[in-house]
Amino acid sequence: MAGLPEKDLVDTGGISGMIAPRPFVIRRIERDTADTFTLRLKSGSDRNGLHFEPGQFNMLYVFGVGEVPLSISGDPAKPQFLVHTTRVVGPVTGALHRLKTGDMVGIRGPFGKGWPVDEAEGNDIVVIAGGIGLAPLRPALYHLLAHRKKYGRIVLLYGARTPADILYRRELEKWRARFDLEVEVTVDRGDESWWGNVGVVTTLVPRSPFDPLNAVALICGPEVMMRFAVMALRKKGMNIDDIYVSMERNMKCGVGLCGHCQFGPKFVCKNGPVFSYETLKNLFNKREI
Amino acid sequence: MSMQTLKPYLAEHPFLQGMAERHIELLVGCASNVRFDEGQYIFREGDEANEFYFIRHGKLALEVFRPHKGGIVVQTLKAGDVVGWSWLIPPYFRHFDCRAVELTRAIVLDGTCMREKCNEDYQLGYEIMKRFAHVMEDELLALRLQLLDIYGGTT
Amino acid sequence: MTNKARRSLHEPAVISTAQLAQFFAGLSESGYRIIGPTVRDDVIILDEIAGPTDLPVGWTDRQDAAAYHLERMPNSALFGYVVGPQSWKKYLYPPRLELWQAARNKRAFELKQKQPEPPKLAFVGVRPCELAAIEILDRVLTGGEFSDEYYRRQRENTFIIAVNCTEPGGTCFCASMGTGPRARHGYDIVLTEVVDDSGHRLLVDTGSEAGLSAMSKLTAERASNEIQSRADELLSRAAGRMGRSLDTADLRELLYRNIENVYWDRVGKRCLTCANCTLVCPTCFCFATEDTTDLEAHRARRERRWDSCFTMDFSYIHGGSVRPSAKSRYRQWLTHKLAAWHDQFGSSGCVGCGRCITWCPVGIDITEEVCAIREHDPAQATVTEESNI
Numbered sequence: 120m121a122g123l124p125e126k127d128l129v130d131t132g133g134i135s136g137m138i139a140p141r142p143f144v145i146r147r148i149e150r151d152t153a154d155t156f157t158l159r160l161k162s163g164s165d166r167n168g169l170h171f172e173p174g175q176f177n178m179l180y181v182f183g184v185g186e187v188p189l190s191i192s193g194d195p196a197k198p199q200f201l202v203h204t205t206r207v208v209g210p211v212t213g214a215l216h217r218l219k220t221g222d223m224v225g226i227r228g229p230f231g232k233g234w235p236v237d238e239a240e241g242n243d244i245v246v247i248a249g250g251i252g253l254a255p256l257r258p259a260l261y262h263l264l265a266h267r268k269k270y271g272r273i274v275l276l277y278g279a280r281t282p283a284d285i286l287y288r289r290e291l292e293k294w295r296a297r298f299d300l301e302v303e304v305t306v307d308r309g310d311e312s313w314w315g316n317v318g319v320v321t322t323l324v325p326r327s328p329f330d331p332l333n334a335v336a337l338i339c340g341p342e343v344m345m346r347f348a349v350m351a352l353r354k355k356g357m358n359i360d361d362i363y364v365s366m367e368r369n370m371k372c373g374v375g376l377c378g379h380c381q382f383g384p385k386f387v388c389k390n391g392p393v394f395s396y397e398t399l400k401n402l403f404n405k406r407e408i
Numbered sequence: 409m410s411m412q413t414l415k416p417y418l419a420e421h422p423f424l425q426g427m428a429e430r431h432i433e434l435l436v437g438c439a440s441n442v443r444f445d446e447g448q449y450i451f452r453e454g455d456e457a458n459e460f461y462f463i464r465h466g467k468l469a470l471e472v473f474r475p476h477k478g479g480i481v482v483q484t485l486k487a488g489d490v491v492g493w494s495w496l497i498p499p500y501f502r503h504f505d506c507r508a509v510e511l512t513r514a515i516v517l518d519g520t521c522m523r524e525k526c527n528e529d530y531q532l533g534y535e536i537m538k539r540f541a542h543v544m545e546d547e548l549l550a551l552r553l554q555l556l557d558i559y560g561g562t563t
Numbered sequence: 564m565t566n567k568a569r570r571s572l573h574e575p576a577v578i579s580t581a582q583l584a585q586f587f588a589g590l591s592e593s594g595y596r597i598i599g600p601t602v603r604d605d606v607i608i609l610d611e612i613a614g615p616t617d618l619p620v621g622w623t624d625r626q627d628a629a630a631y632h633l634e635r636m637p638n639s640a641l642f643g644y645v646v647g648p649q650s651w652k653k654y655l656y657p658p659r660l661e662l663w664q665a666a667r668n669k670r671a672f673e674l675k676q677k678q679p680e681p682p683k684l685a686f687v688g689v690r691p692c693e694l695a696a697i698e699i700l701d702r703v704l705t706g707g708e709f710s711d712e713y714y715r716r717q718r719e720n721t722f723i724i725a726v727n728c729t730e731p732g733g734t735c736f737c738a739s740m741g742t743g744p745r746a747r748h749g750y751d752i753v754l755t756e757v758v759d760d761s762g763h764r765l766l767v768d769t770g771s772e773a774g775l776s777a778m779s780k781l782t783a784e785r786a787s788n789e790i791q792s793r794a795d796e797l798l799s800r801a802a803g804r805m806g807r808s809l810d811t812a813d814l815r816e817l818l819y820r821n822i823e824n825v826y827w828d829r830v831g832k833r834c835l836t837c838a839n840c841t842l843v844c845p846t847c848f849c850f851a852t853e854d855t856t857d858l859e860a861h862r863a864r865r866e867r868r869w870d871s872c873f874t875m876d877f878s879y880i881h882g883g884s885v886r887p888s889a890k891s892r893y894r895q896w897l898t899h900k901l902a903a904w905h906d907q908f909g910s911s912g913c914v915g916c917g918r919c920i921t922w923c924p925v926g927i928d929i930t931e932e933v934c935a936i937r938e939h940d941p942a943q944a945t946v947t948e949e950s951n952i
Contacts, residue, residue, distance in 0.1 A: 137709060139663050139674050163671070182665060182672045183856035183863045208881035223671040250559030280559040307554050309481035314509055317469065317481040319553040325422075325546070326488040341558040347549070368885065369878050371852060374709035377870070378849030379877060381899065384906035389708070405822050407891030 137374055140180040140225025141165070143201060145218055151204060152284050155251055156216060157192070160201040163223065168199035173258035174233025174365060174393045178373055179203065179215065180225030187211035188370040190255035190392070191229060195262055201226065204254040204286065230373040231392050234259040235363060236266075239335035242361075243271040245327060247348045249278045249320050249340025253286045255365055255392075256339050260294075267299055274301040274329050278320025278344070282306055282313040301328060320344065324351035331356040337393075339365040346404060349396055360397040367392070383408055414439050414515055421462045421515075423490045423539055431532050438521035444468075444508035450491075455502040457494030458519040463487050466512025470504040479505060483547070493540050495519030573775060576767045576783035577790055580641060583754075583765060584614045589780045590685045595722055598654060599687030600647065605633055607647035609654075612687070615641055626733040626806070626917065628926030638758045641765075645732035646690055646916050650845035651697060654684055655717050656704070656869075662852065664864045672863070681717035689725045689750065691743030692735075695914040696845035697723075698749050702908045703848050722773060725750035729757075729797040733806035734917030736930060740809065742914045744801040746770075752778060755794040766794050807917060809930045810937065814911075817933075817940060818902040822894070826939040830932055831890025833925050838871035840919035840927075841896065846912050847871070872896050897932060 142163035149157040162168050169177075176190045187209070193202025207216050218224065236259055244263055248256050263273055275294065279285045285304060295302040303323045305316035316323065321344070336357060338348050345364045352362055368380035368387040375389035383402040385391060402408050415436050418424055424432065442461070444450055450461070450468065461468075467486045471479035482504065485491050491514075494502055500519065526533030578586070587597050599612045602619045612618065623636045624644040636643050663676040689697075701718065704711040728737070728744035737743030746753045751774030755766040766786055769775045841847040851870035856863045870877060873892050878885035886892050904912035913929070920928045937943065 139676055142671065142674075144671075180854075182667055183854070183860045185854045186852070212881075221670055225665075225672070225674070278559070280557065284559065305484070307557065307559070311478050313481065316467075316484040316486075318483050319550045321553065322483075322546070322550045326486065343553065343556060343558050347553055367880055369880050372850075375707060376704065376709060376711060376848070377851070377867075378872065379851075379870070381872075381895070381903070383898075384903035386907070401819070402822075407886045407888060408822070408895075 137227060140178070140186075140227050143224055143226045145220050145222050145224065146200070148218075148220060151286050155204060155206045155286060157202060157204040158215065158218075158224075159193075160203070160224065160226070161199065162201070162226075166199070168197075169201050169226065169229060170198045171195055171229035171258070172233035173236055173262050174255055175229035175231050176255070176370070176373075176392060177201070177203070177226050177228030177230065178370070179211070180227070181211055181214040181218070182223070182225070184214040185211045186225075186227075186371075187215070188230075188373070188388075190365070192254040192257045193261075195258050196265055204251065204257075206251050227373060230370070230388055232390065234337050234365075234393050235335065235395075236262045240266075240269040241271070243274070243329040243334035245274045245276065245324075245329045245334050245336045245352070247276045247320060247324070247336060247338045247340070247352075249344040249348075250280065250284070251286060252338075252340030252344075252365070253277055256337060257287065257290075259337055264294075264297075264300065271333065272301065272329050273299070274327050275303070276320055276323040276327060277302070277304045278323075278340070279304070279306050281308050282310055282315075303327070319347070321347045321351040324348065324355055327355075332358075334361060336362045338363065342367070349403075359400060360395055362396040363393055364396055364399070364403075365392045366394060366399075414441060417464060417515055418462065421490075422488045423462060423543070427535060431529075431535055434525050434529065434532055435517065435522075438518045438525065439515050440518075442514050442516045444512045444514070446508055446510050448508045450506040450508065451502045452505050453502055457492060457500045457502050459516050460490060460492035460495050460519060460522075461514040461516050463489050463491060464513045464515065466514070467509040468512055469507050469509050471507060472504060479507070483550075484509065490540075490543055493544065495522065496537075496540060573769055573778070575786035575791060576778065576781075577786045578765050578767055578781060578783050580615050580763060580765070582781055582783065583641075584616075586777065586781060587612075587614050587685075587687070589777060590722060593683075593777075595683045595685040597685045597687055600644070602633065606631065607633070607644055609647070609649045609651070618642070618688070619644055623730065624732060626735075626921045628734065628920050628928050629923055630733075630926075631921050639763065640756055640758045642688055642726045642754070642756045643730055643758075645728060645730070645735055646693065646918060648843050648918065648922055650843070650916075650918070651686055651689060651693055652700065652845050652847075654686070655697065655700060655721070656711070656714055656848065659866055659868045660713060662865045662867055664862065667861045667863075678713060681713060681720050683720045683722075684717070685722040685724065687724045687726075689723050690728055690737075690916070691725065691746040692737040692740070692914040692916040693845055694723070694725055694746050694749035695737075695740070695742035696916070699846045699908065699910060699912060699914070700848060702910070703846070706908070722777070723750045723752075725753040725770075727753060727755040727794070727798055729755065729794075729801050731801050731805050732917060734920040734928075735805050735915065736807040736809050736917060737915035738802045738805045738808070739811060739930075740911060740913055740915035745798045750774070755798070757790060757793055757797065759793070761790075764790060766790055805915075807915075807920065807928070807930045809913075809915065809933055811911070814933065815902040815905050817937060818898045820942055821936050821940055822898070824936055824939055824941075826935050827890045827894045830893055830927060830935075831888060833927055834873075834889045834893045835925060836873040836875075836889045836892055837924060838873040839922045839924060840929075841871035841873060842869065843918040843922045844900075845914065845916060845918070846900075849877070851876075872899070893927075897929065900929075901933070 143160040147159040178186045180186045189203045192204045309317040370388040371377045371379040375386040380387040465487045469481045470483045600607045618641045621639045665672045665674045704714045725746045750770045849870045850867045900912040
């Protein structure tokens with residue numbers, strides 16, 4: 120159904136692609152780790168694909184099953200391919216996992232505010248990712264590397280549970296080989312084959328070669344990891360308004376109308392998912408907000 | 409390398425940032441230069457702990473040996489890190505194996521020598537204890553986080 | 564609504580109940596369905612009415628925390644009660660609305676959207692607190708970057724006949740919230756009912772061109788100074804007779820600094836998380852989407868329906884709910900309504916209608932809860948201790 124005419128997609132809200140999903144076709148599926156996979160999708164109706172900012176997310180609809188918010192993990196300079204990486208955690212991601220090349224999914228988006236890659240120009244960049252938190256940061260990394268000269272040192276600190284859980288392994292190896300990018304990968308639990316770092320990702324912060332007073336930090340991972348990463352960065356002397364985190368809440372409508380993703384006064388779907396830590400500091404450590 | 413040439417290396421090691429010069433001098437008196445080849449064990453679980461190390465470059469791994477599983481790495485340490493605090497705490501025994509993951513250069517401090525100096529000069533002793541407390545806090549924090557198994561997901 | 568509309572567009576008029584019936588008939592002829600309060604199952608609800616006789620004539624409501632009942636009045640007032648469990652949100656923002664349908668075609672699917680054209684509705688008996696609630700919904704649903712089109716179109720198709728409150732209810736606190744008992748704007752016409760020795764009269768003010776044009780079909784008598792000052796007197800008396808009150812001073816900051824106040828535990832133990840308060844609230848706007856398929860999995864549809872922050876699913880992310888405890892869900896609702904709303908939409912989310920107090924099965928009272936937080940505010944305690952020294 121690659122040629123589905125646009126006129127059939129009447130939009131309830133009059134906002135293109137915001138209320139009614141648009142058709143995308145799965146072109147490739149990669150099994151990244153035992154429980155994560157990457158879908159490469161192509162728009163069924165728009166040759167130009169889907170323009171997005173690093174850090175934005177889409178709602179993915181599987182026919183008859185439902186919808187799930189997923190961050191975009193492809194290259195913002197190649198919008199003709201829409202890339203999503205996810206883990207099987209519920210019925211919709213389970214259904215996505217069962218789809219085959221050539222199957223169709225519905226896409227609404229892109230939604231939200233992404234990483235401050237433009238504002239961060241001229242600074243060192245420290246990217247801290249935990250687990251599948253690397254997926255929403257990958258577009259930012261693509262952008263930073265494509266505009267390498269505009270930034271100071273770029274550091275990627277990535278933590279995974281075990282060596283087998285490392286996401287985008289080949290790409291990380293390629294990046295490690297670059298002279299203009301510092302990549303440190305660590306695992307919580309090593310095995311016989313692992314010769315790399317062992318320890319949580321926050322242990323990489325103190326020795327990381329960036330200037331804390333002229334750096335911008337981009338963090339994504341489980342909330343606990345982000346809290347500890349913020350502490351480690353502050354200990355190193357970073358200002359909290361230079362630290363950005365990507366929040367996860369129950370995004371449903373994507374446009375700040377349904378109320379589900381509220382985090383204090385913020386709607387994560389439209390005010391986030393990326394926030395300056397400064398704006399969240401009174402809420403970030405509070406329970407059940 | 410003579411003892412005096414070690415002084416600038418010690419002075420710029422993150423662990424000793426802000427330490428008074430006379431204290432650095434005291435440390436230099438207990439220090440010497442070492443190198444470990446890839447795969448070499450620096451110490452073994454149960455060994456007497458009479459040294460600690462300032463890593464200059466390279467990487468060390470702390471391991472626990474488990475039958476049928478081999479050495480399980482619980483922590484890796486590298487340039488800027490300090491290795492070993494068992495020399496501070498009686499009865500001065502090692503709790504882990506420590507292996508060089510790659511060629512590693514470090515400055516080793518003689519624990520017996522350091523204990524004596526710390527006993528003679530409580531101010532030095534306090535400075536050293538304060539810095540190790542910091543390292544212990546970092547490691548305890550990291551360990552607790554590791555225990556949470558945060559990436560595992562809850563489904 | 565412009566500032567100009569705060570005053571009557573023409574001289575205030577006086578009409579009889581018979582003329583009100585004519586007025587309704589005129590609206591019906593122009594294609595409006597008349598929606599107003601009416602008695603059903605011992606409760607005043609909102610439904611389509613044929614004329615003033617379908618209104619709860621001679622009825623009043625007695626309301627308190629977790630208590631509601633109707634009583635006969637000694638007169639035949641049309642509007643001698645306040646608000647029932649339903650609000651106008653039911654019509655402007657339907658509890659269920661289909662967003663789209665999809666049909667499977669082999670491995671692909673095709674989407675179709677058929678949304679009904681909102682009907683022309685005339686709301687009768689909209690109270691000042693409810694006008695304020697509609698204004699809030701206007702900002703929430705149409706004031707941002709993305710707007711709710713169904714709501715916007717229904718609003719355009721709605722004629723509002725407001726009624727000022729001369730008899731506040733037991734759980735009312737609109738005076739505290741600055742939303743009543745007199746309507747200031749947001750109506751096409753507004754009535755003040757005066758039933759006394761001089762008879763049964765309805766004072767009419769108009770607030771819009773549509774109101775003016777509808778009124779021009781009646782030959783209404785010009786309002787005398789006597790009835791105008793009588794209405795003023797009734798309304799200022801009503802302002803002083805609210806069943807509840809809420810101190811809004813510093814409220815947003817009070818709640819933000821008390822997110823971890825232990826007092827939330829106490830209300831959390833009483834709250835059943837039944838969601839009644841959010842369903843009766845005239846400004847609660849959260850919705851959920853529901854995807855359904857036919858048994859053969861050929862057709863799917865998405866519907867949106869009212870949702871509540873009191874349900875466990877509301878904040879679900881993989882692994883569990885962000886707010887598993889009753890305490891956190893009550894805190895979310897109250898803090899959103901009275902504090903976060905200011906950040907999000909520039910006003911309080913509460914209009915003082917009192918529905919959440921009346922319809923809470925265990926009688927949790929939002930005004931009492933705010934009082935309790937205020938009393939248990941550690942910041943205030945310090946100040947008092949210091950000032951005592």
